[in-house]
Amino acid sequence: MAVDYLVIVVYLAGMLAMGWWGMRRAKSKSEFLVAGRRLGPAMYSGTMAAIVLGGASTIGGVGLGYQYGLSGAWMVFTIGLGLLALSVFFSARIARLKVYTVSEMLDLRYGGRAGVISGLVMWAYTLMLAVTSTIAYATIFDVLFDMNRTLAIVLGGSIVVAYSTLGGMWSITLTDMVQFVVKTIGVLLLLLPVAVVKAGGFSEMKAQLPTEYFDPLGIGGETIFTYVLIYTFGMLIGQDIWQRVFTARSDRTARWGGTVAGTYCLLYAVAGAVIGTAAKVLYPNLASADDAFATIVKDELPMGVRGLVLAAALAAVMSTSSGALIACATVANNDIWARLRGIVRTEGEQHDEVKGNRAFILLMGLAVIATAIALNDVVQALTVAYNLLVGGLLVPILGGLLWKRGTAQGALASVAVGGLAVIGLMAAYGILANEPVYYGLLASLAAYVAVSLATRPTDAAVLAAWRERLAGRAPVPGTASETVSEQVPAAQ
Numbered sequence: 338m339a340v341d342y343l344v345i346v347v348y349l350a351g352m353l354a355m356g357w358w359g360m361r362r363a364k365s366k367s368e369f370l371v372a373g374r375r376l377g378p379a380m381y382s383g384t385m386a387a388i389v390l391g392g393a394s395t396i397g398g399v400g401l402g403y404q405y406g407l408s409g410a411w412m413v414f415t416i417g418l419g420l421l422a423l424s425v426f427f428s429a430r431i432a433r434l435k436v437y438t439v440s441e442m443l444d445l446r447y448g449g450r451a452g453v454i455s456g457l458v459m460w461a462y463t464l465m466l467a468v469t470s471t472i473a474y475a476t477i478f479d480v481l482f483d484m485n486r487t488l489a490i491v492l493g494g495s496i497v498v499a500y501s502t503l504g505g506m507w508s509i510t511l512t513d514m515v516q517f518v519v520k521t522i523g524v525l526l527l528l529l530p531v532a533v534v535k536a537g538g539f540s541e542m543k544a545q546l547p548t549e550y551f552d553p554l555g556i557g558g559e560t561i562f563t564y565v566l567i568y569t570f571g572m573l574i575g576q577d578i579w580q581r582v583f584t585a586r587s588d589r590t591a592r593w594g595g596t597v598a599g600t601y602c603l604l605y606a607v608a609g610a611v612i613g614t615a616a617k618v619l620y621p622n623l624a625s626a627d628d629a630f631a632t633i634v635k636d637e638l639p640m641g642v643r644g645l646v647l648a649a650a651l652a653a654v655m656s657t658s659s660g661a662l663i664a665c666a667t668v669a670n671n672d673i674w675a676r677l678r679g680i681v682r683t684e685g686e687q688h689d690e691v692k693g694n695r696a697f698i699l700l701m702g703l704a705v706i707a708t709a710i711a712l713n714d715v716v717q718a719l720t721v722a723y724n725l726l727v728g729g730l731l732v733p734i735l736g737g738l739l740w741k742r743g744t745a746q747g748a749l750a751s752v753a754v755g756g757l758a759v760i761g762l763m764a765a766y767g768i769l770a771n772e773p774v775y776y777g778l779l780a781s782l783a784a785y786v787a788v789s790l791a792t793r794p795t796d797a798a799v800l801a802a803w804r805e806r807l808a809g810r811a812p813v814p815g816t817a818s819e820t821v822s823e824q825v826p827a828a829q
Contacts, residue, residue, distance in 0.1 A: 341644030348519070348648045352500050352655065355511040359504020366690040369505035370437050370667055371583040380514055381594035385581050386601045387513035387520070389416055389572065391657025392473035393719065395524065395650055396630045398606060402613020403629035406550025410610035415564040417602030419572025424595025427738065429588035431579060433809035439576050439734065440672040445806060446737035447745035448799040454752050456672030458729040459576045463665035464705065465722035466577065470658035471497075471709035476631065477651050490709050493654070498702030501659045502695055506584060509659045516652030523649025527642055528634065529608045535637050536615035545618045563771045566778065567723045574734045575726060577664040588809075662705060666697040717768045728759035728777030732785045741800060747789030755781025
């Protein structure tokens with residue numbers, strides 16, 4: 338395993354080096370939080386694909402393929418569908434807003450009264466997303482080094498916190514681009530063909546496995562519908578995803594770059610399911626479906642290649658973890674802490690804002706590592722995160738974008754009713770039940786429509802300013818550095 342260890346060590350050292358390089362570029366709030374809003378199509382596509390395809394999509398996607406066959410692709414497939422929908426229908430308008438958080442968008446649309454409450458819900462979602470990604474380090478480092486769970490979480494989490502704190506979005510963008518390349522080579526170009534060949538090809542796989550393993554709907558219609566509600570809609574409104582949209586240099590980059598990334602996700606979904614199906618032929622009696630990825634990598638790949646594929650799994654986890662971490666810190670600092678303190682930023686405070694956001698990334702990173710050590714069930718933590726996100730924020734966000742009659746009171750009622758309904762229903766039906774997100778979303782919608790219609794319409798001046806921002810015509814409150822960054826050639 339010496340060569341495999343060397344591959345992993347070089348990879349991790351490279352991540353830290355990019356964090357140091359990114360620190361030299363992140364001199365303003367815009368550079369630190371959204372990479373100066375100047376990523377070109379190639380880098381935007383790669384980093385967007387990297388953040389949405391994390392450990393759950395890689396290790397979990399293969400595990401679902403092991404358990405259900407080709408229909409195990411649906412979880413990751415719905416993530417790709419969500420990214421495609423976001424890119425085609427909403428990304429251009431989101432990018433033109435020139436904000437930093439989802440809550441800032443809600444304030445613009447509804448007149449400045451939705452920020453803190455929506456920020457709390459979004460903070461809880463991003464925190465749990467970062468925690469679940471961090472927990473996944475334990476699985477990977479256990480395969481690599483037979484390492485203690487707590488030590489594995491601390492090691493993996495510390496590397497992500499270090500490069501994210503140093504360079505912010507620039508460091509995360511550079512590392513995500515490397516991680517995208519490593520995942521593409523490791524999973525799609527190496528592990529996928531090797532797994533199929535080792536299993537005897539598709540004809541042998543069909544001969545060895547039940548026919549339902551090759552039924553596209555074998556996982557069940559209700560499960561697919563739940564995946565659409567949680568993951569497809571979750572892609573439309575998550576701070577971690579929106580913050581990447583904010584990095585695009587233009588509407589066209591956001592739309593077409595995101596479309597490329599979404600299409601890549603669809604291919605990645607099918608690849609994971611096929612690898613899992615092949616693993617079922619090779620190892621029919623694994624104790625856990627989630628062991629399929631590590632087992633096939635460890636037993637079937639040659640030296641060196643094995644290290645690269647494990648680096649690909651590590652890359653998948655790190656990309657999601659770092660994206661969720663900076664999103665969590667951005668929300669905590671800009672939507673919660675600054676608002677509660679009543680801080681109004683001025684143009685002359687740019688450098689201090691970088692320091693403040695850097696401090697919040699470090700603080701949130703330490704909280705994520707501590708929480709990951711304390712928790713064991715990744716699936717439950719991730720389910721709580723997405724249930725709160727979709728149940729609490731989907732309606733007021735999409736309502737604000739699509740329905741001009743929606744009001745601030747309706748948005749606040751929607752967040753409160755949807756969030757409380759999801760929490761209560763999870764307590765009643767169980768965290769993994771489908772009912773919390775179904776009924777929570779309906780309750781949120783009912784509250785939004787009823788309260789909006791019962792209250793005075795949003796002030797005409799607020800709506801006019803909102804429309805100007807959506808069209809990209811209004812002057813954007815911001816920094817001199819943002820203006821300068823628009824004149825700098827975009828990162829390709």
